[in-house]
Amino acid sequence: MEGDISMKKIVVAVDESEESMHALSWCLGNLSSQKATAAANTSTxxxxxxxxPPPPLHSSYDAAGYMFSKNDVVAAMEKYGNDMINSVMQRAEAVYKNFNVNANVNIERVVGSGDPKDVICNAVEKLRADTLVMGSHGYGFFKRALLGSVSDYCAKHVECPVVIVKHPDHK
Known part of the structure; x- marks a missing residue:
């Protein structure tokens, strides 16, 4: 239909790592380069x-000989988690501001809690993403085998295309 604006949804997994910010930069760079060729009726x-991460479950709140109440520990962990969210989102916003992305790009912030591979896969499905963009930590074969790779897992389990952006320092 003429005049309809089609919506393209791209999910970028961000965390405190340089690799995720590099993946965001790569994504924004591609959006910027496409703005001249993109149709005016496409919104992103x-x-x-x-x-x-979910809060760890501990049965003891004794650290270095001091007793802490459960409420103190939970409050401190919540504050730390919120500070981390704000820090990551501020860094992502700073990356975004460095690019001249067209006006048809809407930024959304989504925060999940849990095992990253499961949360990312579920969010991509729930948001009906067209593309998932992730950074790669550049783990070698053995480290990937021991620790697992969130990007490898997501690439195998989500329905949309996945772009795994390798950091230039990981050769």
Whole structure:
């Protein structure tokens, strides 16, 4: 239909790593370079997805001989988690401001909690993303085998195309 604006949704997984910020830069660079050739009737929603780890479960709140109340520990962990979210999103916003991205790009911020590979896959499905962009930590074969790779897992389990951006320092 003439005049309809089609929406393209790109999810970029961001965290505190340089690799994720490089992947965001790569994505924004591609959006910037496409603006001249993009149709005026295409709008892009860029979703910055941050996954905070679930709080660890401890049975003892005794550290270095001091007793802490459960509420103190939970409050401190919540504050740390919120500070981390704000820090990552501020860094992502700073990266975004360095690019001359067209006005048809809408930035959304989404925060999930849990195992990153599961949260990312679920968010991509729920958001009906057209593309998932992730950074690569550049782990070698053995480290990937021991630790697993979030990007490898997501590439195998999401329905949309996945772009894994390798940091230039990881050769």
């Amino acid at each position: 929603s860029l979703v910055l997805l941050y996954v905070k």
